[in-house]
Amino acid sequence: xxxxxxxxxxxxxxxxxxxxxxxxxxxxxxxxxxxxxxxxxxxxxxxxxxxxxxxxxxxxxxxxxxxxxxxxxxxxxxxxxxxxxxxxxxxxxxxxxxxxxxxxxxxxxxxxxxxxxxxxxxxxxxxxxxxxxxxxxxxxxxxxxxxxxxxxxxxxxxx
Amino acid sequence: xxxxxxxxxxxxxxxxxxxxxxxxxxxxxxxxxxxxxxxxxxxxxxxxxxxxxxxxxxxxxxxxxxxxxxxxxxxxxxxxxxxxxxxxxxxxxxxxxxxxxxxxxxxxxxxxxxxxxxxxxxxxxxxxxxxxxxxxxxxxxxxxxxxxxxxxxxxxxxxxxxxxxxxxxxxxxxxxxxxxxxxxxxxxxxxxxxxxxxxxxxxxxxxxxxxxxxxxxxxxxxxxxxxxxxxxxxxxxxxxxxxxxxxxxxxxxxxxxxxxxxxx
Numbered sequence: 001x002x003x004x005x006x007x008x009x010x011x012x013x014x015x016x017x018x019x020x021x022x023x024x025x026x027x028x029x030x031x032x033x034x035x036x037x038x039x040x041x042x043x044x045x046x047x048x049x050x051x052x053x054x055x056x057x058x059x060x061x062x063x064x065x066x067x068x069x070x071x072x073x074x075x076x077x078x079x080x081x082x083x084x085x086x087x088x089x090x091x092x093x094x095x096x097x098x099x100x101x102x103x104x105x106x107x108x109x110x111x112x113x114x115x116x117x118x119x120x121x122x123x124x125x126x127x128x129x130x131x132x133x134x135x136x137x138x139x140x141x142x143x144x145x146x147x148x149x150x151x152x153x154x155x156x157x158x159x
Numbered sequence: 160x161x162x163x164x165x166x167x168x169x170x171x172x173x174x175x176x177x178x179x180x181x182x183x184x185x186x187x188x189x190x191x192x193x194x195x196x197x198x199x200x201x202x203x204x205x206x207x208x209x210x211x212x213x214x215x216x217x218x219x220x221x222x223x224x225x226x227x228x229x230x231x232x233x234x235x236x237x238x239x240x241x242x243x244x245x246x247x248x249x250x251x252x253x254x255x256x257x258x259x260x261x262x263x264x265x266x267x268x269x270x271x272x273x274x275x276x277x278x279x280x281x282x283x284x285x286x287x288x289x290x291x292x293x294x295x296x297x298x299x300x301x302x303x304x305x306x307x308x309x310x311x312x313x314x315x316x317x318x319x320x321x322x323x324x325x326x327x328x329x330x331x332x333x334x335x336x337x338x339x340x341x342x343x344x345x346x347x348x349x350x351x352x353x354x355x356x357x358x359x360x361x362x363x364x365x366x367x368x369x370x371x372x373x374x375x376x377x378x379x380x381x382x383x384x385x386x387x388x389x390x391x392x393x394x395x396x397x398x399x400x401x402x403x404x405x406x407x408x409x410x411x412x413x414x415x416x417x418x419x420x421x422x423x
Contacts, residue, residue, distance in 0.1 A: 005188040013184055017176040031180050038184055042191040100170040103163075119164050120171035150163045 009038060012055055015121065016062045022112040023066035025105055033065045059131040063113055070109050103153035111146040118143055355399075357417025359407055368392070368407060370419060372399045381405065390415075395422065 016037060020030035040061055048054040104112055113132060117123040125143070129136045358369040368381040379398045386392055390409030395402060404420040 006185055009181065009184045009187075013181055014176055017180070018171055018174045021174050022171075027177075031176070034176070034180075035184060035187065038187050039191050042187060096166065097170060097173065100166050104167075104170065115167060116171055119167040147163070150167070154163045154166055 005038075005042065008041070008054065011051075012058055013038075015055070016058055018116055018120065019059060019062050019113055020066050022104070022116040023063070023109050024069065025109075025112075029066075029069060033062060033069060036065050037062045056127075056131050059117075060133050063132045066109070066113070099154060103150050106153060107146050107149060108142075111142045114139055114142050115146050115150070355403060355419035355421070357405060357407070357419050359409075359415045359417055368405060368417060370396075370398055370403065370405065375399065383407070 013034065016034045017030055020033040020037075021027065024030045024033060037058060041058060046057065048057065104115065107115065114128055117128045117131065118125075123131070125136050125139050128134070128143075129139045132139070134142075354373050356371040356373055358371070360367050360369070364384075365382060366384045366387055368383055369378055370381065371378045377399060379396075381394070381396060383392050383394065386394070387407060387409070390407075390411075392405070392407035394405050396405055397403070402422040404418075404422050406418040406420070407415060408418070409415045
């Protein structure tokens with residue numbers, strides 16, 4: 001591997017984890033997906049042009065991995081057990097955090113990843129489209145739809 | 160109240176992978192064996208091997224087909240049905256067993272059919288050879304010595320299995336086998352009156368052995384169609400008032416030998 005694997009995990013691990021979490025909605029599935037993605041990264045032997053190329057590939061594989069997980073019959077029949085308060089942000093206001101979480105979980109899984117990349121990673125639409133393997137029009141459409149729903153549920157102002 | 164963007168950012172800020180998970184990720188490198196990408200050489204070798212195998216198969220297949228096209232008779236079958244009947248050229252000096260020409264290999268004995276009266280142009284007496292001795296069963300005075308057999312080189316008359324043979328050909332002299340003792344210098348076992356010459360030929364699909372009584376000039380034809388097994392025939396016939404043992408031996412690649420022995 002031309003790039004140190006330790007550096008790759010340290011640099012891109014949290015980003016991929018959040019992206020997977022936004023798709024899956026729980027920690028265990030997110031960790032499974034990210035671990036699977038890095039295992040593929042180790043075994044694929046792909047040569048990347050630069051770090052941006054590597055991150056784009058990792059994000060696309062993560063999105064596909066999460067979609068496959070969500071499409072699996074086992075996942076669809078399983079009833080989520082993570083109804084307990086999320087410990088991801090213990091310092092945040094529990095009420096606010098629960099509301100945000102409920103609003104995000106109300107979004108379709110595909111839209112959650114776009115929301116995460118747009119609002120948290122501040123990726124432009126073009127980069128989101130390239131990272132997730134979607135067209136820019138689809139990204140804009142989904143982002144607009146998610147934004148309206150979040151605004152409605154969180155009662156925020158303009159986004 | 161914060162807008163949804165700030166709330167989302169705070170929400171995602173709280174989503175952090177645990178330290179244990181990150182350590183587990185970093186340990187993946189030790190447990191996962193990277194698979195090297197298949198190099199182009201790998202496929203090159205495969206294609207090269209496949210091409211070589213196909214080439215060899217094509218060459219051998221073409222040779223086999225070409226051989227069958229030119230010579231449909233398999234080599235093993237030739238021993239049963241000699242391609243061309245070898246003429247038995249009478250020796251100029253048949254009474255001299257020691258002077259018989261050097262014997263040629265059976266494969267080289269195939270020659271163009273000759274008439275019985277045709278002189279053995281290619282026969283050259285030889286003073287040396289493993290089979291210099293005449294077989295005891297062969298009348299030395301009449302039949303040519305075994306060395307009379309095919310003297311013509313193989314290149315002069317290649318065997319042609321399908322070619323029809325002339326009706327009458329001189330009988331090839333009895334060729335002594337390796338286990339036959341050399342009787343050079345010994346007295347002939349059969350008198351001149353009992354000299355017979357055999358000619359084996361294929362006429363219209365029939366296998367005929369013509370026996371010539373050289374002392375009287377008479378001849379008799381034996382139809383041995385279907386009785387020649389594996390290029391060999393052995394029979395006892397009453398001809399010319401005598402009981403004769405007729406033995407036929409066909410050689411691989413052409414040529415034959417008829418041995419006529421007087422039993423009484």
